[in-house]
Every structure is written in C-alpha cells, then in structure tokens.
Amino acid sequence: MQTILSIGLDGISYGMVLFIISIGLSIMMGLMRVVNLAHGAFAMIGGYLASYAMRDLGAGYALAIVVAVIGTIVISIPLEILLYRRIYRKSDALTQLLLTIGITFVIIGLANFIFGPTLKAIPLPNALSGPLDIGFRMIPTHRVFVIACGVVTALALWLLIDKTEFGIRLRASVDNSDMADSLGIRTEWIYAATFALAVGLGAFGGVVGAELLPIEPFYALRYMVTFLVVVSVGGAGSIAGALAASLLLGLADTTGKYLAPEYGEFFFYLAVIVIAFLFPRGLFGRAH
Amino acid sequence: MSSLSTLAKTSDRAFPFAAELMGVLSIAALGVLGFLLFPDDLAFLTRLIGITLLVLSLDLVTGYCGIATLGHAALFGVGAYAVGNACIGGVREPILLLGVGIVAGTIMGAISGALITRFRGLPQLVLSIAIGQLVAALANKLSSVTGGSDGLSGITPDPVLGLFRFDMYSRTAFTFSLIVLAVVFVLLLRFVRSPFGLLCRGIRDDDLRAQMIGAVVYPRLVIMYAVSGAVAGVGGALNAMTAGVVGLDSVSFERSAEVLVMLVLGGAGNLWGALFGSVVFQIFEHIVSATNPFHWMTLVGLLLIAIVLFAPRGLSHGVAVLWSKVVRRGARA
Numbered sequence: 001m002q003t004i005l006s007i008g009l010d011g012i013s014y015g016m017v018l019f020i021i022s023i024g025l026s027i028m029m030g031l032m033r034v035v036n037l038a039h040g041a042f043a044m045i046g047g048y049l050a051s052y053a054m055r056d057l058g059a060g061y062a063l064a065i066v067v068a069v070i071g072t073i074v075i076s077i078p079l080e081i082l083l084y085r086r087i088y089r090k091s092d093a094l095t096q097l098l099l100t101i102g103i104t105f106v107i108i109g110l111a112n113f114i115f116g117p118t119l120k121a122i123p124l125p126n127a128l129s130g131p132l133d134i135g136f137r138m139i140p141t142h143r144v145f146v147i148a149c150g151v152v153t154a155l156a157l158w159l160l161i162d163k164t165e166f167g168i169r170l171r172a173s174v175d176n177s178d179m180a181d182s183l184g185i186r187t188e189w190i191y192a193a194t195f196a197l198a199v200g201l202g203a204f205g206g207v208v209g210a211e212l213l214p215i216e217p218f219y220a221l222r223y224m225v226t227f228l229v230v231v232s233v234g235g236a237g238s239i240a241g242a243l244a245a246s247l248l249l250g251l252a253d254t255t256g257k258y259l260a261p262e263y264g265e266f267f268f269y270l271a272v273i274v275i276a277f278l279f280p281r282g283l284f285g286r287a288h
Numbered sequence: 289m290s291s292l293s294t295l296a297k298t299s300d301r302a303f304p305f306a307a308e309l310m311g312v313l314s315i316a317a318l319g320v321l322g323f324l325l326f327p328d329d330l331a332f333l334t335r336l337i338g339i340t341l342l343v344l345s346l347d348l349v350t351g352y353c354g355i356a357t358l359g360h361a362a363l364f365g366v367g368a369y370a371v372g373n374a375c376i377g378g379v380r381e382p383i384l385l386l387g388v389g390i391v392a393g394t395i396m397g398a399i400s401g402a403l404i405t406r407f408r409g410l411p412q413l414v415l416s417i418a419i420g421q422l423v424a425a426l427a428n429k430l431s432s433v434t435g436g437s438d439g440l441s442g443i444t445p446d447p448v449l450g451l452f453r454f455d456m457y458s459r460t461a462f463t464f465s466l467i468v469l470a471v472v473f474v475l476l477l478r479f480v481r482s483p484f485g486l487l488c489r490g491i492r493d494d495d496l497r498a499q500m501i502g503a504v505v506y507p508r509l510v511i512m513y514a515v516s517g518a519v520a521g522v523g524g525a526l527n528a529m530t531a532g533v534v535g536l537d538s539v540s541f542e543r544s545a546e547v548l549v550m551l552v553l554g555g556a557g558n559l560w561g562a563l564f565g566s567v568v569f570q571i572f573e574h575i576v577s578a579t580n581p582f583h584w585m586t587l588v589g590l591l592l593i594a595i596v597l598f599a600p601r602g603l604s605h606g607v608a609v610l611w612s613k614v615v616r617r618g619a620r621a
Contacts (some may be wrong), residue, residue, distance in 0.1 A: 029410070035410060035413065083593065083597075086597075093356045093409065093410075093413065094350070094356055094552060094556065095596055095600060097356060097358075097413075097548070098548075098549065098552050098592050098595065098596050099592065099593060099596040101545060101549065101589075101592060102588075102589040102590070102591070102592025102593040102596065103589065103593065104589065105585045105586065105588050105589030105592065106585075106586050106589035106590060106593070107589075108585050108586075108589075109583060109584075109585040109586025109587075109589060110586060112585075113583075113586070221541075221542075225358075225417050225421065225541065228410075228413075228414060228417070229414050229417070229418065231410070232410050232411055232413075232414035233414075236410060262429055263425060263429050264425040264428055264429065265421055265425050266422060266425040266426065266429065268421075269418040269419075269421045269422045269425065270422065272414065272415075272418040273403070273415065273418050273419070273422070276407065276411055276414065276415050276418070280406075280407060280411060281411075282411070
C-alpha cells in the first residue's frame with residue numbers, strides 16, 4: 001500500500017513535469033508542424049537562468065521563475081526570427097531534425113562553457129521543501145506544488161485556447177493556415193506568439209521540475225526523446241492528449257523504476273510501442 | 289529530375305561496371321590516403337570504417353525510402369553483440385563471424401522495419417527511437433549476454449584466411465575492414481540501381497503513386513530495412529572483431545543521432561554522399577574533439593545549422609553543383 005501510494009505520487013508529479021514541458025512542444029507541433037528537438041534545451045536554459053538568479057543574484061523562488069521564463073523567451077526570439085521561421089509547416093522532417101539537433105548541440109556546448117559541467121541546484125523555498133501532512137501520511141510539499149502547477153497550466157491553456165480571441169485565431173491557423181491568412185489573421189504573429197508561449201512553458205517546466213529532472217548540460221539531449229515521445233503518444237496539438245500521455249508515461253516509467261530498477265527505461269519505451277500500435281494518431285490526436 | 293539524369297547516365301555508360309570500378313578505386317584511394325595521414329592511428333580508421341557501414345545502411349532506409357529514424361544504432365549493436373558472443377562461444381573464423389553479423393543484423397532490421405514502416409511522420413520517428421532505446425535498455429540489463437556497462441570483452445578472432453593475424457597496430461584489421469567496405473559498397477551501388485532499389489526511391493517520392501502503379505509498399509520497405517540491417521550488421525561485426533570489445537555506446541541514442549548527422553552532412557539518397565559525409569565528419573571529430581569535447585558539440589551544432597541553411601541537400605550535392613559550374617565555365621572559356 002505504502003509503495004503504491006509512493007509510486008502514484010511520484011508518477012503523477014513526474015507526469016506533471018513532463019506535461020508542463022511537453023505541452024509547449026505539442027502546441028508548436030500541432031500549429032507549426034515543427035519537430036522541435038531543441039525544446040528540452042529551452043527548458044534547460046530556464047533552469048540555468050533560475051539557478052543563476054537565485055544563487056548569484058539572490059532572487060526569491062517566484063522571481064526566479066519569472067526571470068527564467070522571460071529570459072528564455074528573450075533568448076529564443078532571435079532563434080525564431082533567424083532559424084525557426086524557415087522551417088514552419090512546409091519543410092520535410094529531416095531538415096527540421098537536423099536544424100533543431102544543431103541548435104540543441106550549440107546550446108549544450110554554450111551551457112557547458114558558461115556554467116560548467118556540474119549539476120545546478122535550484123534551492124527550494126522553505127514553504128516547498130518540507131513534508132506536507134495530509135492526515136494519514138506525510139508527503140513532500142514540492143510534489144504537491146508540481147502537481148498544482150500542472151493542473152493550473154492545463155486549465156490556463158484550456159481557457160486561453162478555447163475562450164479567448166487569440167485562441168480562436170490560433171485554432172483557425174491550426175485547422176487551415178492559408179485560409180486563416182486570407183481571412184486577415186496575421187499568421188506569422190500567431191506563430192511567433194505560439195513559439196514564445198511554447199518556449200516559456202518549457203522554461204517554466206524546467207524550473208519547477210528541476211528536482212525531478214536535474215539541470216546539467218546534457219539535460220537537453222537526455223530528455224529530448226522523452227518530451228517528443230509524450231507529444232507523439234498524446235497526439236500533437238492536444239492538451240488533453242498531452243496530459244493523459246504525460247500521466248500515463250510518468251506512471252509507467254516510475255512504476256518500472258520502483259519495481260524493476262535494473263531495466264532502466266525499458267518499460268517506458270515498451271509502453272510507447274504498445275500505445276503507438278493501439279492509437280496510431282496518439283491518444284487524442286486528429287488526422288492531419 | 290536528378291534521379292532521371294542519373295538513370296540516363298547509367299544506361300549510356302562507356303563500359304560496363306564503370307561505377308563499380310569507381311567505387312573500388314575511390315575506397316582504395318581513401319584507404320591509402322588514410323594510411324598516409326594517420327599511420328599511427330589505424331585503429332581510428334578501422335573504427336571509422338565500421339561506422340561508415342552503419343551510415344551506408346542508414347542511407348538505404350532514410351535516403352532511399354524516406355524513413356526518418358533515430359534508432360539505427362540498434363541494428364549495428366545487435367550485430368556487434370551477436371558477433372562478440374559467437375566469438376567468445378568458439379566461432380573464431382572472421383569470415384564466418386561476418387556472416388553471423390549479417391544474419392543478426394538482418395533479423396533485427398526485419399523486426400524494426402516491420403514495426404517502424406507501418407507509420408509515417410512523427411509516430412514513425414518516435415517508434416524508431418523507442419525501439420533503439422528498448423535495445424539499449426536490454427543491452428544494459430542482460431549483462432550475462434552483453435557484459436552490461438562493462439562491455440563485452442575478450443573477442444579474439446582467428447587470423448583472416450588463416451594467414452593474417454589481427455596485430456596490435458591494427459594493420460590487418462584496417463586492411464580487412466577496407467576490403468569488406470569496398471565489397472559492400474560495390475554491391476550496394478548495384479543494389480540501389482536494381483529495379484527494387486528504383487521502386488524504393490519511387491515509394492519515397494510518392495508512395496500513393498507507387499501503390500497506383502501496383503507496388504505493394506509495406507513489404508518492400510520491410511525488405512529494404514532487412515537489407516539495411518545486414519549492412520549495419522557487417523559494420524557491427526567489423527567493429528566487434530577489430531576492437532575486441534563491444535560497449536553500450538554501440539547501441540546508444542547518441543550513435544544513432546550522430547550517423548544521421550553524418551548521412552545528411554554528406555547528402556542522403558546517395559551512397560557517395562553517405563561515404564563522404566561519414567569520412568569527413570569522423571576525421572573532423574577526431575581532430576577537434578581531442579582538444580575539447582564541448583567545443584566540439586558547439587561546432588557540430590553550428591555546422592548542422594549551416595548545412596540546413598546553405599546546403600540542404602548535403603555536401604556532396606553542393607560539391608557536385610560547384611563542380612559542374614566549374615566544368616561549364618571551363619567549357620565556355
């Protein structure tokens with residue numbers, strides 16, 4: 001019973017971290033059809049910026065998150081203008097893979113050059129670091145915080161995409177970009193805003209998930225595959241799909257690591273293959 | 289268009305087997321050049337040849353069938369582990385061991401092909417990654433077969449043809465690998481121009497049209513994947529025999545990503561491009577990464593971005609265009 005509870009809690013919080021980071025990638029893939037392998041690198045930049053802000057500038061946790069999100073978006077703007085814009089929608093998968101792997105490699109190299117190869121801690125504030133008493137047992141407060149962040153992110157995104165003017169334009173561009181363009185929607189602005197949103201979410205996830213996915217230069221490469229898998233399993237562009245996929249895969253991975261740690265990521269990828277065959281378009285994906 | 293022009297060229301060639309002869313001569317020339325440039329580092333060149341075979345193998349599925357995969361190292365690694373185990377188990381004849389590698393690679397290729405080619409786009413890519421990672425996780429877990437993270441060591445094959453022992457300066461290993469590479473390259477040059485190879489190109493360009501003219505797409509892709517597995521198996525076999533040890537790096541994600549980079553650097557869909565990209569990349573890596581592995585990553589990243597922006601069809605295509613311009617200018621003058 002104790003084990004099941006621990007697995008459940010760790011699995012869900014790990015899944016929520018995956019969700020916060022991957023949802024940006026998923027939206028990008030649904031709208032711009034870009035297989036952005038550098039998404040993990042942006043999450044990593046967020047982590048580094050937060051760590052730098054807290055340890056060297058003495059900022060608080062909340063401020064560090066804001067600094068990380070805004071800083072990462074600022075860093076990513078020139079990349080969007082110079083590089084990503086070229087590969088939206090039209091180019092083939094191989095070009096996208098190479099360009100974004102290239103960006104990832106450059107970011108890893110620079111991160112190591114600037115911050116060094118060691119793990120960077122993002123110290124938690126006292127309010128989040130201790131255990132939380134939920135009546136019948138103690139659980140780490142940070143896990144609860146991560147889960148809350150995930151739920152809030154999902155709700156906010158749902159509101160943004162389903163209830164606002166921006167969301168309407170965004171959905172129109174996803175469904176038919178050329179038609180949206182000819183109806184007077186400035187699709188290039190929608191693309192740029194979505195890119196910033198995706199990168200910002202990635203950075204946010206990188207900071208709040210740093211306890212579970214520690215920040216170091218090879219972060220970008222190590223979890224790149226994981227994020228991509230979540231998006232593919234969930235179906236690109238679907239919030240519900242990404243949430244379901246994140247929780248499912250988070251639980252599968254955590255269960256595998258608790259019960260058979262020597263198998264590493266075996267169960268995670270086994271689950272991926274099984275789901276790919278049962279749901280070829282992802283759990284909640286639509287045909288494009 | 290480019291494929292049409294190559295077809296025209298092959299039909300009116302001056303004498304039979306011109307392309308094959310070119311292949312053998314180029315590889316021999318590369319071998320001599322390598323021997324002169326790195327006389328003290330034949331082990332590096334031998335390793336380079338093993339990886340080159342993996343790049344050629346990847347070209348068959350990515351370049352000729354349009355299947356983007358980031359899990360191709362699995363084919364190489366399975367071949368290498370099979371050869372390592374066969375050798376430790378008592379099969380020490382190098383040619384026979386190559387056969388073991390080919391069989392293991394073919395089986396692995398057919399299995400992954402059967403799974404991967406059912407899908408297109410992102411699910412295909414993710415499935416290829418998943419299979420690669422599954423093999424990597426198993427290689428780590430089944431340490432009785434693979435040696436786990438320590439690697440599988442103690443692979444000591446007999447002398448080649450009973451005459452040439454694998455020496456510590458890698459002279460035999462290098463020559464043997466070079467000959468195997470030349471043979472495989474020539475066979476592949478023929479294979480990709482066979483009706484089967486041409487049909488695969490047709491499927492890559494437009495699979496719906498290929499179906500309309502009566503091609504059954506799925507089994508052909510699986511067969512191509514199996515052939516690709518055989519080539520990767522040869523690479524793995526050479527790697528296991530000449531290095532004497534098989535490590536987890538031979539099934540790693542990094543290996544898969546790296547060979548994809550090499551292939552696209554040279555130019556996918558062209559065996560010469562694969563050869564060229566693999567040789568250039570690895571020599572570059574050998575020199576730069578010796579100084580600083582992280583600068584190496586930054587440089588490779590910048591190189592990749594530059595290629596996508598300025599030479600999207602690979603270096604070999606860029607060189608070919610330049611060359612034809614030079615020739616045309618020369619003819620005009």
